[in-house]
Amino acid sequence: MLTTRPRGTNDILPGEVEKWRYLEDHMRRICREYGYSEIRTPIFEHTELFLRGVGDTTDIVEKEMYTFIDRGNRSITLRPENTASVVRAYLEDKLYALPQPVKLFYIGPMFRYDRPQAGRFRQFHQFGVEVFGSHDPAVDAEVMAMSMDLYRRLGLSNLELHVNSVGCPQCRPGLIKKLQEYFRPHLNDLCKNCRDRFEKNPLRILDCKETRCGDIGVDAPTTVDCLCTGCSSHFAEVKKNLELMDIAYHEDRRLVRGLDYYTHTAFEIVAPDIGAQSSVGGGGRYNGLVEICGGPSIPGIGFALGMERIILAMQRQGLTFGAAGGTEVFIVTANQAAAGEAVRLLFKIRSAAISADKDYMDRSLKAQMKYAGKTGVGYAVIIGEDEMKQGTALVRNMGLGRQESVPLDEVVSFLKEQGLGK
Ligand SMILES: [Zn+2]
Numbered sequence: 529m530l531t532t533r534p535r536g537t538n539d540i541l542p543g544e545v546e547k548w549r550y551l552e553d554h555m556r557r558i559c560r561e562y563g564y565s566e567i568r569t570p571i572f573e574h575t576e577l578f579l580r581g582v583g584d585t586t587d588i589v590e591k592e593m594y595t596f597i598d599r600g601n602r603s604i605t606l607r608p609e610n611t612a613s614v615v616r617a618y619l620e621d622k623l624y625a626l627p628q629p630v631k632l633f634y635i636g637p638m639f640r641y642d643r644p645q646a647g648r649f650r651q652f653h654q655f656g657v658e659v660f661g662s663h664d665p666a667v668d669a670e671v672m673a674m675s676m677d678l679y680r681r682l683g684l685s686n687l688e689l690h691v692n693s694v695g696c697p698q699c700r701p702g703l704i705k706k707l708q709e710y711f712r713p714h715l716n717d718l719c720k721n722c723r724d725r726f727e728k729n730p731l732r733i734l735d736c737k738e739t740r741c742g743d744i745g746v747d748a749p750t751t752v753d754c755l756c757t758g759c760s761s762h763f764a765e766v767k768k769n770l771e772l773m774d775i776a777y778h779e780d781r782r783l784v785r786g787l788d789y790y791t792h793t794a795f796e797i798v799a800p801d802i803g804a805q806s807s808v809g810g811g812g813r814y815n816g817l818v819e820i821c822g823g824p825s826i827p828g829i830g831f832a833l834g835m836e837r838i839i840l841a842m843q844r845q846g847l848t849f850g851a852a853g854g855t856e857v858f859i860v861t862a863n864q865a866a867a868g869e870a871v872r873l874l875f876k877i878r879s880a881a882i883s884a885d886k887d888y889m890d891r892s893l894k895a896q897m898k899y900a901g902k903t904g905v906g907y908a909v910i911i912g913e914d915e916m917k918q919g920t921a922l923v924r925n926m927g928l929g930r931q932e933s934v935p936l937d938e939v940v941s942f943l944k945e946q947g948l949g950k
């Protein structure tokens with residue numbers, strides 16, 4: 529073998545790919561029902577988009593981006609997430625000129641140079657939604673409702689929706705000041721990350737996973753203590769809308785996002801039974817992001833989930849991924865004379881939108897039947913020597929073990945009567 533696939537990437541093989549299709553089908557369907565349209569942006573962008581749009585103090589930008597200089601001497605980055613790209617497209621393609629709000633969704637691969645671990649890869653896949661143009665707290669609630677509805681449809685249970693408000697540029701400076709006053713005497717006891725965050729991004733100290741930082745921060749002021757009137761009434765409306773839809777939530781005052789362009793709502797969906805890294809999706813409002821990316825002041829809110837983590841969570845909960853997508857019909861032939869008939873009939877069956885296959889390995893009739901059984905087809909169409917003489921085929925229902933003689937010309941309509949080809 530010449531080489532292997534790069535660390536942190538996966539081949540999604542037949543047998544596995546059906547799970548992905550199952551997820552994607554659910555995602556596309558729910559987006560249609562909630563009024564979201566699909567957008568597909570490039571896999572790579574100019575690096576400065578992510579420096580600004582993700583934030584150059586984030587771990588993603590500091591440590592995890594796949595960045596390279598292309599042959600035209602431009603700095604290019606494989607997208608580490610998709611919100612910045614969608615914002616760029618919203619501006620570049622003038623989607624702000626459409627009736628607002630503009631509601632978009634995406635599904636695709638993202639790239640981060642991270643240490644691979646369970647459910648985390650260097651090429652991973654995200655589903656996400658973005659809504660532009662509305663300040664309405666009902667939109668925040670709708671995005672959360674849709675994500676919870678998606679998980680419910682997939683059969684995931686024991687999920688918790690954690691909600692918080694992270695304030696706005698008006699009230700956040702007050703919070704930052706209070707946090708720095710609170711943590712300053714403990715600065716030397718915080719972990720290295722938090723010591724770095726103290727100046728740049730003190731909100732993030734609140735959601736540090738290190739026990740000592742959690743212990744020190746137990747009485748720290750939280751976002752909710754410092755919200756301005758506008759922020760607290762927005763938050764109250766978000767919660768009211770969730771209650772209107774009977775969606776359970778936990779108010780989580782430690783749920784923060786450090787960057788200035790995140791405003792108001794932050795949320796995360798947690799699956800306690802997938803272990804320490806239990807988040808299966810999250811999002812929030814980013815009213816400052818469009819402006820940071822060079823546009824006018826337009827509000828936005830989004831949500832994203834990692835597909836690999838959802839599959840992992842579903843497997844841990846013992847869920848299935850819908851019916852297997854194998855072929856429905858297998859044509860079994862006795863000899864060379866019947867082989868020509870098999871080619872003709874196979875084409876006719878497939879043309880009627882029924883999935884079908886035949887032997888290509890010169891197997892005996894018995895071996896073909898065994899193979900058909902192994903692949904799990906619903907029906908075998910058997911053309912033996914007698915059938916060739918009579919111009920018929922034996923159509924065998926593999927599940928019931930019953931078979932019937934059918935004229936060759938009527939095999940397609942017979943299969944349709946059995947409910948195939950819909
Ligand atoms: Zn505020």
Ligand SMILES: [Zn+2]
Pocket residue numbers: 718719720721722733736737738741
């Ligand atoms: Zn820490």
